[in-house]
Amino acid sequence: MEKQGSYQTLVITGPTACGKTALAARIARELGGEVISADSRQVYRGMNLGTGKDYDDYVVDAVQVPCHLIDIVEAGDTYDVFRYQQDFFRVYRELNNRGIFPVVCGGTGLYLEAVLKGYRLIRVPVDPEFRRSMEGKSMEELARLLAGYKTMHNKTDTDTRKRLLRALEIARFQARHSEPANDLPDLRPLVVGVQIDRETRRKRITLRLRKRLEAGMIDEVKDLLEKGVSEERLMYYGLEYKYITLYLKGRMEYDEMFSGLETAIHRFAKRQMTWFRGMQRRGIPIRWVDFHLPEQEKVAVILEWLEE
Numbered sequence: 001m002e003k004q005g006s007y008q009t010l011v012i013t014g015p016t017a018c019g020k021t022a023l024a025a026r027i028a029r030e031l032g033g034e035v036i037s038a039d040s041r042q043v044y045r046g047m048n049l050g051t052g053k054d055y056d057d058y059v060v061d062a063v064q065v066p067c068h069l070i071d072i073v074e075a076g077d078t079y080d081v082f083r084y085q086q087d088f089f090r091v092y093r094e095l096n097n098r099g100i101f102p103v104v105c106g107g108t109g110l111y112l113e114a115v116l117k118g119y120r121l122i123r124v125p126v127d128p129e130f131r132r133s134m135e136g137k138s139m140e141e142l143a144r145l146l147a148g149y150k151t152m153h154n155k156t157d158t159d160t161r162k163r164l165l166r167a168l169e170i171a172r173f174q175a176r177h178s179e180p181a182n183d184l185p186d187l188r189p190l191v192v193g194v195q196i197d198r199e200t201r202r203k204r205i206t207l208r209l210r211k212r213l214e215a216g217m218i219d220e221v222k223d224l225l226e227k228g229v230s231e232e233r234l235m236y237y238g239l240e241y242k243y244i245t246l247y248l249k250g251r252m253e254y255d256e257m258f259s260g261l262e263t264a265i266h267r268f269a270k271r272q273m274t275w276f277r278g279m280q281r282r283g284i285p286i287r288w289v290d291f292h293l294p295e296q297e298k299v300a301v302i303l304e305w306l307e308e
Contacts, residue, residue: 007306009092009187011104013038013112013276014194015269017204018291022057023194024105025067026299029060031101035067036091038106038115040084041237044075046224049217050240052208076229082121085114089184096185104189109275116191116284118184124173134165142168149175191284192302193276196291205265209258218244239264 010033012024028035035058037043041051058065068091073079088111095102106112114121134142142164149171196204221244224234231249234241243261246252252260280286287305289298 006308007188007190009102009104009189010302010306011038011112011116011189011191012194012302013105013107013109013191013286014291015196015201015272015276016052016107016265017201017208017269018194018196020105020107020194021052021054023295023298023302024103025058025060025065026295027302028065028101028103029063030299030303031103033101033103034095035065036088036095036102036104037067037069038084038088038104038108038111039070040079040108040111042070042106043072043079043084044077044237045071045073046075046227047220047237047241049212049215049220050237050244052212075224075227076233081110081114081119082123084111085119085121088115092185092187107272109272109279113279113282113284116187116189116279117282122174122177124170127169127173130169130172131165134168139164146171190302190306191286192305193286193288194291194298195288200291201269202266205269206262209262209265212240213258218248221245222248239268 010024010027010031012020012027014020024035027033039051041047042053044051047053053070058067069084069087072087092102104112104115113119137145139161142161146164146168149168217240221234221241224241225231225245225248231245234245240261243252243257243264247254247257276286289301293301
């Protein structure tokens with residue numbers, strides 16, 4: 001893989017509607033690189049308008065820039081950070097072997113952090129027999145059992161019986177199995193965030209929502225329901241899929257759906273920014289580039305950073 005200064009990977013992130021996809025594709029084209037998506041919903045086939053798969057953004061100078069980890073599982077399936085980390089490093093190693101510079105692009109903070117910090121993730125299966133053996137125990141007894149393990153847990157683990165039981169199940173499993181070897185590659189990333197002011201972001205979110213509804217986003221959700229994706233699963237995917245499902249099921253009027261969805265997307269963008277600030281506090285430096293700069297200036301700034 002050709003080195004860009006001391007960096008081996010470029011990450012382009014930022015809140016929804018900040019134009020990060022087009023920017024990442026342009027830079028990948030400049031570097032002869034390829035894009036690796038870091039979006040938790042764009043992995044699903046048939047979920048296009050609702051997840052913002054702007055395929056046209058990957059066409060730069062009439063050339064299709066390759067993008068990975070989009071459209072890799074069926075709608076209705078479950079996909080999580082554990083699977084993403086595995087898929088990401090598989091693609092990363094493939095690009096490395098071909099000498100291709102990776103440009104990671106997406107706004108799912110948890111996915112980004114899992115690969116940037118190299119979290120040691122392990123798949124812990126549900127243990128029905130263990131759960132049955134815990135049925136008679138109180139919350140306090142379960143908490144004491146959890147405290148007996150060396151693994152540290154977040155306080156949210158004790159919020160509900162279900163979460164406490166799952167935390168105990170994970171701690172028990174980890175105590176009986178050695179941690180996987182941490183043989184993940186050193187990404188040596190430059191992480192760049194697109195800084196967009198709140199008012200511009202809000203206007204772009206509203207405009208984009210209108211355009212996607214006009215382009216057939218309601219029909220997309222209707223088609224998913226007709227193909228057998230459950231109402232519960234679509235609600236789980238959140239945002240567009242949640243509100244449009246409620247509308248199609250007659251539980252919301254159109255105007256109520258639109259305003260509720262618009263507000264939900266604004267709140268989502270705000271949560272994304274909160275996560276990015278948390279990433280910085282947790283030791284991942286992010287350099288911010290101004291959204292309002294012309295694209296070529298953004299590209300020039302980022303390429304200059306890469307060469308440092």
